[in-house]
Amino acid sequence: xxxxxxxxxxxxxxxxxxxxxxxxxxxxxxxxxxxxxxxxxxxxxxxxxxxxxxxxxxxxxxxxxxxxxxxxxxxxxxxxxxxxxxxxxxxxxxxxxxxxxxxxxxxxxxxxxxxxxxxxxxxxxxxxxxxxxxxxxxxx
Amino acid sequence: xxxxxxxxxxxxxxxxxxxxxxxxxxxxxxxxxxxxxxxxxxxxxxxxxxxxxxxxxxxxxxxxxxxxxxxxxxxxxxxxxxxxxxxxxxxxxxxxxxxxxxxxxxxxxxxxxxxxxxxxxxxxxxxxxxxxxxxx
Numbered sequence: 001x002x003x004x005x006x007x008x009x010x011x012x013x014x015x016x017x018x019x020x021x022x023x024x025x026x027x028x029x030x031x032x033x034x035x036x037x038x039x040x041x042x043x044x045x046x047x048x049x050x051x052x053x054x055x056x057x058x059x060x061x062x063x064x065x066x067x068x069x070x071x072x073x074x075x076x077x078x079x080x081x082x083x084x085x086x087x088x089x090x091x092x093x094x095x096x097x098x099x100x101x102x103x104x105x106x107x108x109x110x111x112x113x114x115x116x117x118x119x120x121x122x123x124x125x126x127x128x129x130x131x132x133x134x135x136x137x138x139x140x
Numbered sequence: 141x142x143x144x145x146x147x148x149x150x151x152x153x154x155x156x157x158x159x160x161x162x163x164x165x166x167x168x169x170x171x172x173x174x175x176x177x178x179x180x181x182x183x184x185x186x187x188x189x190x191x192x193x194x195x196x197x198x199x200x201x202x203x204x205x206x207x208x209x210x211x212x213x214x215x216x217x218x219x220x221x222x223x224x225x226x227x228x229x230x231x232x233x234x235x236x237x238x239x240x241x242x243x244x245x246x247x248x249x250x251x252x253x254x255x256x257x258x259x260x261x262x263x264x265x266x267x268x269x270x271x272x273x274x275x276x
Binding site: 001002003004005006007008009049054057058059060061063064065 | 156158160161169170171233234235236237238239241242266267268269270271272273275
């Protein structure tokens with residue numbers, strides 16, 4: 001029987017929203033305070049949802065320790081207490097939470113084979129969050 | 141179609157152990173959760189039903205009835221219990237959050253008439269929950 005399992009993680013990082021494709025004025029108009037050249041930070045909350053049949057022997061969709069290890073190694077160690085703009089994946093791509101959400105989904109899809117990756121949900125603040133399921137967006 | 145979710149809380153203890161594993165395998169797979177003395181959680185249960193809004197009552201479901209069914213079928217059986225020893229499903233299945241969600245679904249599904257069960261969500265802790273949408 002298929003079940004969905006969701007695990008929540010916290011990390012903190014800084015970023016600056018600035019597109020090389022826009023002029024200085026356009027960047028300021030588009031990103032407002034987020035365009036501050038010195039950057040700013042957030043405490044992000046990451047929710048990872050995986051799904052699959054519940055193993056008859058273990059009663060689990062996947063081993064939580066393995067999921068935690070993978071997220072720690074592939075995501076948290078990469079982004080926690082880092083400046084996102086300094087990462088190569090955001091050298092050109094603007095590190096909006098939308099793009100960070102997509103990046104994390106793709107990282108986990110490559111690196112966690114034990115269950116099907118259903119969804120990555122990323123809270124930038126308590127007031128806004130983003131979801132990526134691999135092919136469509138829901139913005140809240 | 142409207143979806144309605146009702147929350148409830150229960151506290152219970154459990155441990156993870158499979159008779160198909162050796163003691164070493166049980167310890168390796170389940171870690172601290174394999175301690176046979178058990179440990180506990182405050183579980184949060186979210187039951188989501190769906191249906192059309194009744195034109196006379198304005199309800200998808202009678203909330204009082206849903207609450208009574210959740211209490212009778214789930215909370216009375218699981219709240220302040222040692223799941224492995226006191227809940228029949230978990231004498232043969234490991235009371236993982238996955239299996240708890242499935243057991244809650246199987247307890248509620250036959251008792252709901254007015255509305256259709258859509259999802260059972262069980263939080264073991266604030267950072268871990270399981271969703272079950274049925275056997276299909």
